[in-house]
Amino acid sequence: MGAEGLVAVFESELVAGLEAAGRVRNQVIGQVVALARECWERGLHNQVGMSLPTWLRVRCQWLSKQEACHILDVVRAGECDWGAALALAVVQGRTGVDRGALVARTMRRLVPCLTPEQAQDYAGIATDAAIDPQISDADLQVVCKKLLIDLLDEKPREETKDTAQALRTVSRRALGRGMTRFTVDAPEVEAALIDGVLNGPLAAPVPDKTALDEGGGLDLRSPGQRKFDALLMVLNRGMSNPGAPPSSGRASVMVTVTADPDTGKPAGAALSNTGAVLDAAQAGRLACIGDLTPIVLGEHGEPLSLGRTVRLATPGQFKALMVRDRHCTYPGCDVPGTWCDAHHIIWWCRGGGTDIAFLVLLCPRHHTLVHDKDLIATVAGSIVTWHV
Structure with a gap:
């Protein structure tokens, strides 16, 4: 029916039409999963050196990247005893591939901590929930999270520690508008370390004596922003300043x-x-x-x-900056130099060289501010002057 014809359709028929279209869509995706599973078993994607999601999107350009990854999750689950019923439900169109993928990902985290019989039981519970049309996507996520929690609660304390270690994970999801959400599931001990960063001195309010915006010397960051800055500072400290312990190679x-x-x-x-x-x-x-x-x-x-290949401050140069600058050179900031980056006052991307006369220490917060506001500084002997 065209747009003019749909205007005359009663509400109940519109709802019925949408539900029917949803069932058809699940059946179509189910057939794609069945075909993808056969292609997976034959290794067609490996013959051209591609992952299954990439290979599927070349052949089915209407598939989104997320849908292709969901199909892979279900296909892999179908190879396991606990996942056979789940994969069959998706193939038959009794549940969507996104719901099946959620159950598959949850079970993959649980399986290392379960006996085969327990895996079957837990998978059965989650699969039944995924098939049930009365259970919303949000409720299905609650079911999967509850399975993880129940698993930890049912085990003895020492065994729970091993299970929690096996369940550690970090996931990433794009939010749009230039934002990305990271979700961290951490065992208790590691969670305490993260809490120490998020609630420690690095996350405390820091009055800015030369605040550029209104508010005087108040720290206008929210508690969440201060925690983020503290975490970023720790990450930068570990990844920056080669040779300054603790340090790791940069990406x-x-x-x-x-x-x-x-x-x-x-x-x-x-x-x-x-x-x-x-x-x-x-x-x-x-x-x-x-x-x-x-x-x-x-x-x-x-x-x-x-680009020039010698760009980062050398360990010797960073030590010299520690002696000369001691702490962040931004006015009013006293973050220790060990938590700072070596900043090119003439940006590297603008032709600046890596010379001690053109390097200064900046904490991650003010390093970002300097780039955002395109601020410049001059160095005279051991004096760094920022032109704010």
Whole structure:
């Protein structure tokens, strides 16, 4: 029926039509899962060196990335004794692939801690919930979370510790509008360490004597923002400043930027090899704190120039900055140098060199502020002056 015809349809018939369309959609996706499972068993995706979700999206361009990953979750579950009934329910269209994938992911976390009989029982409970049309998606998530909690509560204390260790995980979900949500499930001991960061001195209010916005010297950050800044500071401390213990190797990130072929001036967004899309300010920030190699592309995507490879402050230079600056050089900030980044006062992405005369210490909070507001500083001997 066209739009004009639908206007005359009664409400009950509209609802019935939507429900029927939903059943048909589940049946279609169920057939896709059945075909994908056969392709998985034959290894068709491996023959061309692709993951199953990528291979499926090449063949079925109407599939979203999330749906393709859900199909993989159900296919993998179907290979297990506990997941056979779940996969069959999805193939027959009795439940959606997203609900089946939720159960499959939950069971994969539980199975290492269960006997085969227990795995069958828990999977049966979750599968029945996924099939039941009276149970909403939100309620199904509650069922899956309750299975995890019940598993921990039923076991002896020592066994519970081992189970909690097996269930540790970090998941990532894009929220849109430039935001990403990370969910962390941590055992009690590690949770206490994280609590120490989120509720410790690094997350305490810090009056800003030279606040740029209204409010005087008050710390205008919310408690949640202060906790985030504290966590980010700890992460930066572990990943930055090579050679300054404790320290770990930074991630190597390649960023491509389209540029004017005549002037070489970057234009538009930057794209990292991990798939992140960055604006100019974000790319500049990454250039200061990460092991980044800029690659400037011409009109047709050809490399025009490669970035300098010696860019990070060396361990010796960082020690010299510790002696010279001692703490964050931003006015009014006394965060110790061990928690700071080495910032190029002439940004690396703008041609600045890695020389002690052009490096200063900045805590992560003010490092971000300096990039966001494009602030500059001058160094005279051991005196760093920020022009705010």
